[in-house]
Amino acid sequence: MENLKRLLNISYPIVQAPMLGVTTPAMVAAVANTGALGSLPVGGLSPERTLELIKTTKSLTRHSFAVNLFAHPPAETVNKEELDLMQNFLAELCQEYSIPFERKDVDSFQFYYYEDLFQVLLDEDIKVVSFTFGQLNSDTITAFKNKGTILIGTATSVAEAQQLMQDGIDIITVQGLEAGGHRGTFLINxxxxxxxxxxxxxQVADQVSLPLLAAGGIYDARTIKAAFTLGASGVQVGSLFITADESAASETYKKAVLQSQETSTILTQAFSGRWARGIHNEFMRRMEAKGLSIPYYTFQNQLIGPIRTYAQQHQLKDMIAMWAGQSAGRASRGTTEQIITRLINELSAEYKSA
Structure with a gap:
């Protein structure tokens, strides 16, 4: 635990999970200001937007924070027939819900990868960089190492953790099946x-000699202590922050999280083409029933993106990607500072009474 805190320059071994579409600079800064580690997600964003978010976060805190990248492989050549069938289905569904839908030609898709963003992070002297969906290439790792950047990878299996250790990564987030949002899987999809x-x-702790962050189902001092007992040096917490005042989640999304039970979530590829855990809704059911082949992540994610945004803005629960973990129902209202402080105080009280 002490090694992790030293590496990350934090007072408490708690990391706020990077949740694209939910996490805001205000949330990240609030966590950082308490002495834990805030995480700013920028995966798939443009270099300009990435820089803007980093600068906004820096204006709110003097403490360091992590920036999270997506490390998935470049977009594959999409099957045009699959893309057309998917767009036909989405157009019909959007018409039913009065959601604007604009068809996209294959050539109109624009993607940003971590290779497009890492120079921004170097220039901004980001001290901690986390990543998911894959591995960073050796040149990128070397560039970050030369800058003194601490790297955090994501593993969903022992083999992935071993691969990240071989790559020279400093810390590994071990993502259990309970965790909300996208799976960080990269070896076997x-x-x-x-x-x-x-x-x-x-099992990862037995095979990997690196500090580990436990992710999935963490919501109080009991679950944090359990993670420590199982080999973690720290924990990553996501779903608890969805309902924070600083969260960008819609009110409909927040209410669904607060009302969720341990059986409310499922794994789905419907919204993005990658496996992710979220609260089961009509969009997932309709996609499952249709049985279409889902285009590769970057294509499907861009197709659905405007639909998700519109649904959030208009509180259309059936069409929102409500990413959440199996313990999300333990979340509560409050500011980010109140939520993280409660965790810190609970943990401190547990160790004082031990």
């Missing part, structure tokens, strides 16, 4: 690893 944290974390 089909079938996606479905290993719970209770099983995965000690």
């Amino acid at each position: 089909e079938p996606v690893p479905q290993v719970g944290l209770l099983s995965l974390l000690p």
Whole structure:
């Protein structure tokens, strides 16, 4: 634990999970200001938007924070027939819900990868960089290492953790099946690893000699202590912050999280083409029933993006990607500072009474 805190320059071994579409600079800064680690997600964003978000976050805190990248492979050549069938289905569904839908030609898709963003992070002297969906190439790792940047990778299996250790990564986030949002899987996508944290974390700890962050189902001092017992040096918490005042989640999304039970979420590829855990809704059901082949992540994610945005703005629960973990129902209202401080105080009280 102490090594992790030293590496990340934090007072408490708690990391706020980077949640694209939910996390805001205000949330990241609030976590950083308490002595934990805030994480700013920028995966898939443009260099200009990435710089803007970093500068906004810096204006709100003097503490360091992590910036999170997507490390998935470049877009594959999409099957045009699959893309057309998907767009036909989405057009019909959007008409039913009175959502504007604009068809896209294959050539109109524009993607940004971590290679487009890492120079921004170097120039802004970001001290901690986390990543998910894959591995960074050796040149990128070397560039960050030369700058003294601490690197955090994401693993959903023992083999992925071992690969990240071989790559020279400093810290590994061990993502259990309970975790909300996208799976960080990168070695074997089909079938996606479905290993719970209770099983995965000690197995990774037995094979990897790096500090580990436990992710999935963490919501109080008990679950944090359990993660420490199983081999973690720290924890990553996501779903608890969805309902924070600083969260960008819509009110409909927040209410769904607060009302969720341990059985409310499922794994789905419907919204993005990558496996992710979210609260089951009509969009997922309709996509499952249709049985269409889902285009590669970057294509499907861009097709659905405007639909998700419109649904959020207009509180259309059936069409929102409500990413959440199996313990999301333990979330509560409040500021980010109140939520993270409660965790810190609970943990401190546990160790004082031990």
